Amino acid sequence: MPRWAFALAMIVALAACASDETATSEQAAGGGTTLPGAAAGSGGIQSGTLPGGGYGGGSGAGGGTGGGLATQAEQQIARVGDTVFFAFDRYDLDERAQRTLDQQAAVLLRFPQVNVIIEGHCDERGTREYNLALGERRANAVKEYLAALGVAAGRMRVISYGDERPLVVGSNEAAWAQNRRAVTLVVGGVAGS
Amino acid sequence: MSDRLAILRRVAVIAFVGGLLALAAAPSAAELRIDITRGNIEPMPIAILPFVGDTAETSRVGRDIAQVVSQDLERSGLFRPLDVRALEANQPPLDALPQFADWRPMNAQALVIGRTTRLPDGRLRVEFRLWDVFAEQQLEGLGYNAAPASWRRIAHVIADAIYKRLTGEEGYFDTRIVYVAEAGPPNRRIKRLAIMDQDGANHEYLTDGSTIVLTPRFSPSMQQIAYLRFVDGVPRVFIRDLASRRDEMVSGGDGMGFAPSFSADGQRLAFSIARDGNTDIYVSDLRTRAIRRLTSNAAIDVSPSFSPDGRQIVFNSDRSGSQQLYVMDADGQNPRRISFGEGRYATPAWSPRGDLIAFTRIQGGRFSIGVMRPDGSGERILASGFRVEGPTWAPNGRVVTFFRKDPVEGSGTGGRSRLYMVDIVGRQEREISTPQDASDPAWSPLQP
Structure with a gap:
């Protein structure tokens, strides 16, 4: 069975228990694995939705009609986890990230009409210009992985914020681990489909 | 800003020639000079008197000018301006x-006496003499005419003249700094371009904060x-024209453009x-x-900086597995690694003198x-901290400005986040006052 088919099955299973609104995207995706750095007592793990998400043009399902394909895709991406995390100064995808992306790919294959922006981010432990390049590398790693699973490259746009937009504010390893990330944002449907 | 540009043409530098040559015919004592090639210099005590005016207004300007001169010299770490109030009256x-x-x-060791007057055409005339107190010799005597509004620039020009006469190096006080002003919470930081004199005066914002710069x-x-x-x-490289305030995008098309740097002749922009x-x-x-590709490598190649002669570029690459500094010819040929210490190296900046490369x-x-x-030899650390980054050179290649960011506490x-300047020999570090948090400084050349 191809990986995406397995992922699809997972989504169906998840949809069945979607009433559990308190589950974070990562917990849903990883079957309850611990978030990076959570042991440090940082608490308050945030969901994968970016704070103030308007900055990237990735304001979500255009129009927000609630019933649109983009909205559905966005909700399902959020459910499987829109964010994957990276080790310090690395851009390779570990097993947990791959599991999340397998499920993202399944959603995107079910909604071929929607496009995504993949944002790469870094922690504050690097220099600004290098971090912009590293963030692009991370976002591109996600794009290539999703493309290998069949998502058309033309549907995915890669950008980098370097360390300009941390998910978690803090100068400690728990915060840094969550800021080294790539986020998949649904940006709306393909015209006419 | 057009006012500032107009000033440049109006500033007339006139050296005193006659009159005091006789006074200068003192014994041939060893010349007063700070050797700034040595480390940990004891700052030179210098007396800078308020410049004397012929009216209440010119007296006030004269006092302000002397204060700016004192502050410039003091912040260089090479001079210790003395309290002259007790002796002011007898000058x-x-x-x-x-x-x-x-x-x-x-x-x-040195004494500065000055005079401010109004010319019939309304311009300000500022004159000063720099004396060697022990040799009883005049070291410098200069006069300037300029629009009254430009008194701060005259003060910086005078500080540069004193610095040059006493150190043998060009000054760097008549310069500006462009940087990124920061405000708001760390995850929604508002960043604006801002420009100011090197001492923080004449501060102005250049962008409105609606996009990250x-x-x-x-x-x-x-x-x-x-x-x-x-x-x-998407990050793009822009060029802002300061006079017209117009922006032009340099890097369009696919991909993101960042890390721009001009060549010393202004004809090329690397990014x-x-x-x-x-x-x-x-x-x-x-x-x-026309845009030409200089590196073709699977690694991250970033942060280019031209040598002052324009023939080489130092840059940051992780092609060896970790971030290191490399120098290549300006056409991209002959890349060679120059940093070999432990850790990662980034943000190289080639000194305007050509003799050193600053880095993070x-x-x-x-x-x-x-x-x-x-060539990578002679590495010395000037400042350390939780996050210090982005060195930029004063035009004389003796002082570096960078930013220092504190950690966010629990x-x-x-x-x-603030800007600091540090001299590369004495390592005297001084904060540059900014209205808000600040990062990413870039130092201008000496104003024309």
């Missing part, structure tokens, strides 16, 4: 021989600033483009806008600012 006129004996008890750099003419601006979420997970260095010929080094979780020779406080 002789500008054209008379000072009472040197008055100044010896406080060990003043980063890493500005002056063109050699100071007429333009290259910088990064996010457009629809990075990231595309398909790979970042390489490109150069734009600013006359033809990250080792064991700490950031440092350092300098090395272009309570969410902290995270302060």
Whole structure:
């Protein structure tokens, strides 16, 4: 069975228990694995939705009609986890990230009409210009992985914020681990489909 | 700003020639001189008297000018301006021989006396003499005419003249700094380009904060600033013309453009483009806008900086597995690694003198600012901290400005970010006052 088919099955299973609104995207995706750095007592793990998400043009399902394909895709991406995390100064995808992306790919294959922006981010432990390049590398790693699973490259746009937009504010390893990330944002449907 | 430009043409520098040659015919004592090639210099005690005016207004300006001169010299770390209030009243006129004996008890090595007057055409005239107190010799005597509004620039020009006469190096006080002003919470930081004199005066914002802007750099003419601006979420390289306030995008098309840097002749702009997970260095010929690729490597190649002769580029690459500094020919040929210490090296900046490259080094979780020779030898660390980054050179290649950012504490406080300047020999570090948090400084050349 191809990986995406397995992922699809997972989504169906998840949809069945979607009433559990308190589950974070990562917990849903990883079957309850611990978030990076959570042991440090940082608490308050945030969901994968970016704070103030308007900055990237990735304001979500255009129009927000609630019933649109983009909205559905966005909700399902959020459910499987829109964010994957990276080790310090690395851009390779570990097993947990791959599991999340397998499920993202399944959603995107079910909604071929929607496009995504993949944002790469870094922690504050690097220099600004290098971090912009590293963030692009991370976002591109996600794009290539999703493309290998069949998502058309033309549907995915890669950008980098370097360390300009941390998910978690803090100068400690728990915060840094969550800021080294790539986020998949649904940006709306393909015209006419 | 057009006012500032107009000033440049109006500032007339007139050296005193006649009159005082006789006074200068003192014994041939060893010349007063600070040797700034040595480390940990004891600052030279210097007496700077308020410049005397002929009216209440020119007296006030004269006092302000002397204060700016004092502050410039003091912040260089090479001078210790003395409290002159007790002796202010006894000073002789500008054209008379000072009472040197008055100044010896406080060990003043040098003495600055000045005069401010209004010319019939409304312009301000500022004159000063720099004396060697122990040799009883005049070291410098200069006069300037300029619009009254430009009194601060005259003060910086005088401070530069004193610095040059006493150190043998060009000054750097008549310069400006462009940087990124920061406000708001760390995850929704508002960033604006801002420009100011090197001492923080004449501060002005250049962008409105509606998009993220980063890493500005002056063109050699100071007429333009290259910088990064996010457009629809994508980093692009722009050039801002300061006079017209117009922006022009240099890096369009696929991929994101960032890390711009002018060549010393202003004809070329080097920058990075990231595309398909790979970042390489490109150069734009600013006359033809032709863009040429300089590196073709699977690694991240970023932060280019031209040598002052324009023949080489130092840059940052992780092609060896970790971030290191490399020098290549300006056409991209002959790349060679120059940094070999522990940790990661980044943000190289080639000194305008050509003799050193400043950099950021990250080792064991700490950031440092350092300098090395272009062949990688003679590495020295100038400043360290939680995050210090982005060195930029004063035009004389003796002082470096960078930013220092504090960690965010558990309570969410902290995270302060400020600009500092440090001289590369004495390592005297001084904060540059800014209205808000600040990062990504770039120093201008001496104003024309």
